Amino acid sequence: MADTTMVEAATGGSTSFPPPNPRLQTLLRASAKRTRDLFAADFAQPSTLDVTPPRPYTVVPTPEPPQTASDHAALTTRLRAEYADVKELPPTLAARVAGASGNAAARHVKKAKAGAHVEKPSNPKVALLIEGLGEKERAASLSTALTVRGRTGPGVPPNENGPTPQRDIPSSSLVRKDAFRAPKPDWHAPWKLMRVISGHLGWVRALAVEPGNQWFASGAGDRTIKIWDLASGSLRLTLTGHISTVRGLAVSPRHPYLFSCAEDKMVKCWDLETNKVIRHYHGHLSGVYTLALHPTLDVLVTGGRDGVARVWDMRTRSNIHVLSGHKGTVADVKCQEADPQVLTGSLDATIRLWDLAAGKTMGVLTHHKKGVRALATHPTEFTFASGSTGAIKQWKLPEGAFMGNFDGHNAIINTLAVNEDNVLVSGGDNGSMSFWDWKTGHRFQALDSIAQPGSLEAEAGVMSSTFDKTGLRLITGEADKTIKVWRQDENATEETHPLDWQPTLGRSRY
Structure with a gap:
């Protein structure tokens, strides 16, 4: 009768139950206990079925809604x-992360002093849910590696209170990224032929402009090196000494030296x-086939047909390295x-x-x-271009990262040159x-x-090229x-020669 009275009090006094079957209650209790022990790890809390309630049918108020x-x-x-x-x-790794978090905290303190915005969780409900889980795990003496500590203040990292906010931006999973939108190229005036200089009796295979921009040298298949006045195009001097085609020339910026190389295996230094x-x-x-002076x-x-690049001491003539x-x-x-x-x-x-x-x-x-027949380094950027048959590629230094292709010149590329105005010629x-x-x-x-006039049509190849110092x-x-x-057309403007550019998805990556 006492049990019935207690149930009536808990349920409003309108319901009565028959006395429970003790054997059935024991079986239900054992089954529930085994189920609870089996899934206790998933629910992250100790079993509450180990303790028998003082009275059967005692209604215990639920501490939180069932959905929560x-x-x-x-x-x-x-x-x-x-x-x-x-x-x-x-x-x-833990030590490294600790150091990084300390640096990040210091940076955020500095930002907060400057009035920086403190990030808040994008979903407060999820943050509270995770905080509640953290409290339960601490109560159960379990790991707190995933617990949100809930600190606030100017020195708190932005993800302290939950995920980084999305700032109500719609999904961009199918939106084309900015990296794939081709930037608009700069306008450049077209180039036109200014002067034709004759004098060599063979293919002109090498060119070099002196640092003072007063004259330039040319080497050709007639085994001679000729010095030309840059302003007038008149011949100043002819140097003879090689017994085969001159393939490379370089003028030293610090010494009154001209260096030349040829197919006769000789590398010469001219005073x-x-x-x-x-x-x-x-x-x-x-x-x-080629030579280059170190700038400093x-x-x-x-470098040549033997497949190696040789590094020479300019003064002692000793072979420092053989780059094989x-x-x-x-x-x-x-x-x-x-x-x-x-x-x-x-x-x-x-x-x-x-190296x-x-x-x-x-x-x-x-x-x-x-x-690869030609290379060209940019005079101001840490980049360079390379040319082979039907392909010109751009690279970023020092790691040699591929930047893109220059598509459209379907020929054997013999020479490349680039100036400070970002004009590359092939x-x-x-x-x-x-x-x-x-x-x-x-x-x-x-x-x-x-x-x-008088040349074969097949003799129209461009074998070498260089810009002057300007x-x-x-x-x-x-x-x-x-x-x-060649020079740029001084009368050309963006109106008379508009930019013929059709934007594409981007430059080819391979």
């Missing part, structure tokens, strides 16, 4: 399933005060002040970046499919020339060089035995 308890159980199960294996970091050869650099086993060191780098690794002819060499200080392009379709101090390869770029074996915007890879002009004149050496000087 269900959400707690679901979130706890998910957190345990996903993060149970990573609750504890390795000691070394421009006496116009005589003062040094020979012996070592190449075959024709020498008294070092000369040459290419499996084909080294067709072009470039030097710069910062590492990698030496770049080589080879007919084995690779580009190598060299000059160690004499070893820093990296090999294998994107080209055909032999010369092809068939006489075609393309002018590109360095930043975007847009070809703003394409033309064909015309061979001089970047306002382009000098090309061609297979019709002439040297052509």
Whole structure:
């Protein structure tokens, strides 16, 4: 009767129950206890069925709504399933994370003093739910690796109170990213032929402008080196000494020296005060096709058909390094002040970046499919371009990261040159020339060089090119035995020569 009275009091006095079956109650209790023990780990709380209630049918008020308890159980199960294996970091990684969090806290303190916005959780309900789970885990003496501490204040990291807010931005999973929107290229005036200089009796294979921008040198298949006045185009001097085609020229910016290399395996140093050869650099086993001077060191780098690049001490003529690794002819060499200080392009379709101090390869770029015949380093940026048959590629230094392609010049690329105005010019074996915007890879002009009268149509190839020191004149050496000087059209404007540009998804990545 007492039991019935208690139930009536708990349920409003309108319900009565028959006395319970003691044996059935014991079985139900044992079954519930086994179920609770089996799933206690998922619910992250000790079993409450171990203690028998003082009276049967005692109505205990629920501490929280059933939906909240269900959400707690679901979130706890998910957190345990996903993060149970990573609750504890390795000691070394834990120390590193501790240091990083300390630095981050210091930065956020500084931002808060400057009036920076403190981030808040994007979903307060989820944050409160996780906080509730943290309280339960602490009560159960379990791991608190995933507990949100709930601190607030100026020195609190932005994710302290939950996920980073999304700021009510709609989903952008199907929106094209900005990186794939081609930037608009700069406008450049078109280039036109200014002067044709005749005098060589063979293909003009090498060009070099002196640092004072007063004259330039040319080397050709007639085995001579000619010095020309840059302003008037008149011949100043002819140097003879090589017994085969002159393939490379360089003028020293710090010494009155002109360096030349040829297919006769010889590398010569000319004294421009006496116009005589003062040094020979012996070592190449075959024709020498290219050379370059280091901008700050008294070092000369040459490359040729023997597949190696040799580093020479300019004064002692000693061979400092033999940079071996290419499996084909080294067709072009470039030097710069910062590492990698030496770049080589080879007919084995690779580009190598060299550590000059160690004499070893820093990296090999294998994107080209055909032999790399030309390289061009940007005068102000830490970038360079490479050219092979039908392909011109742009690279970022020092790691040699691929930046993009210059698409459209379908020819054997013999020469590349770039100036400070971000104009890249490429010369092809068939006489075609393309002018590109360095930043975007847009070809703003394409033309064909015309061979001089009396030449074969096949002798229209552009074999070498260089800009003068101002970047306002382009000098090309061609297979019709002439040297052509080009300049920009002074009368061209954006209205008379509008930019012919069709935006695309972006430059090809391979």
